Amino acid sequence: MLYQQHKYQLAAQLLNNLHKESYPQLDAAYLLLAQVYMDGLNREDLARKLLQFIRQKFPNSTLRNQIDTLWKVLNSSENTRQ
Structure with a gap:
């Protein structure tokens, strides 16, 4: 809900x-x-680290397609800046 309301800082907090809370x-x-x-x-570096964490800890996640799609978006945006 916070994400949809563009309250990104609160959502991030x-x-x-959460990994510490199981x-x-x-x-x-x-x-x-x-x-x-x-x-x-605008922290693509942190987004990339989180996606790496998810891919490593949850290799069989049911969200794998969404994870991979976001990973591709991040990589394509990095390539267009270079």
Whole structure:
């Protein structure tokens, strides 16, 4: 909801460090956090790190297609800046 309301800083604060709480849907939460970093806070570096974390810790995630799509978007935006 905060993401949709463009309250990116608040969303990031809520989602950050959920891995310390054994959050049951951590892959989904961190995918959303990666989108917050990318779309709202202009921190593609942090979005990339989160996606790497998700890919490593959740290789069989049901969100794999969305994770891979966001990864491709990040890589394509990096390539267009170079």
